Amino acid sequence: MVARRNTADYGYPTPDIDVLMQKALEVTRRLTELYGASAWSQKDPMSMLVDILLSHRTRDEQTAAAWGNLLKQFGSWEGVRDAPTSEVEKAIANVNWPEVKAPRIQAIMRQITEERGDLNLNFLCELPVAEAAAWLNRFEGVGPKTTACVLLFSCQLPLLPVDVHVHRVSGRLGLIGKKVTADNAHALLQALLPNDARAIYDFHKALLRHGQRVCVYEHPRCGKCVLTDMCDYYRTIVK
Ligand code: SF4
Incomplete structure (x- = not known):
């Protein structure tokens, strides 16, 4: 029997892109407030x-x-x-x-x-x-x-890098579907953000730090997280 494929798993988990865009902005705002804004690199x-x-x-x-x-x-x-x-x-x-x-x-x-x-x-x-x-x-x-x-x-060009942390945290929050690969997540996540290098940088750094410190690979520390009210993964564990 062929397993039924849930197309939302391979793209956005909801068809309402405006809701996801607002969520991405709010996630960035809260995490940047928590961890602070990062300076630009001086490397060429x-x-x-x-x-x-x-x-x-x-x-x-x-x-x-x-x-x-x-x-x-x-x-x-x-x-x-x-x-x-x-x-x-x-x-x-x-x-x-x-x-x-x-x-x-x-x-x-x-x-x-x-x-x-x-x-x-x-x-x-x-x-x-x-x-x-x-x-x-x-x-x-x-x-x-x-x-x-x-x-x-x-170069401060508006292009979003998706590393393992950004990928994992975005997936748990429900900004992308569960089966979206890191490579495919680049375009999906970038489409949720303003076309502005600083906004993209803040989102990247915020999720990276959160993934390193709180939303870690094994056993995310949800009890210490400021995003529980917006997190799809958290909703599944408190049901
Ligand atoms: S609530 Fe838990 S799973 Fe969701 S972002 Fe926070 S640490 Fe990660």
């Missing part, structure tokens, strides 16, 4: 790209240490690009999968140099969002999350 797009490529499944402190090690040891991104891969791997040994990340970062750097003549990605900040996203998204290992992180954090 190339530096941010390296940071995000290092950060996959790795804690923030370890990512920051590995990023710093690269510049300390090789002096510049050009130095990282031209270094023996085994040396780069050693410099980032504290992140997860250095043996994958080292050759991948160098391959992307070489491809960028071939196309652009150098490792300066500042030109992306001057492009229309869709064009900048399409340019970055072509590289092996650069998906929608990495692309959005670079363009939002460094």
Whole structure:
């Protein structure tokens, strides 16, 4: 027998988009009040790209240490690009999968140099969002999350990154359906937000922090949460 597919699971859990938009704004407002607004990053797009490529499944402190090690040891991104891969791997040994990340970062750097003549990605900040996203998204290992992180954090272009925390918290709150993948959540969640980099950044940071501190993967701390009255998951556990 073929299981009946609930289409709401694969998109928005309610057809009323206005309600979801209001909910996304209110979630951002409450969590930003709780955790405070985040300052913009000072990293240029190339530096941010390296940071995000290092950060996959790795804690923030370890990512920051590995990023710093690269510049300390090789002096510049050009130095990282031209270094023996085994040396780069050693410099980032504290992140997860250095043996994958080292050759991948160098391959992307070489491809960028071939196309652009150098490792300066500042030109992306001057492009229309869709064009900048399409340019970055072509590289092996650069998906929608990495692309959005670079363009939002460094260029302040309005593109929402959906990481594991944003994905999990959005799903529990009922901003997206239960079976929406993180990749598909980018467009669905962004459509609920104003087309404004600061508003998108605040939403991303608010859900990220909440996912790290309260709405954690195992056993969310609902007793300490300021969103219980708007949370679909909470409603299912207090029935
Ligand atoms: S009520 Fe619980 S599940 Fe809902 S957002 Fe808060 S911590 Fe997460």
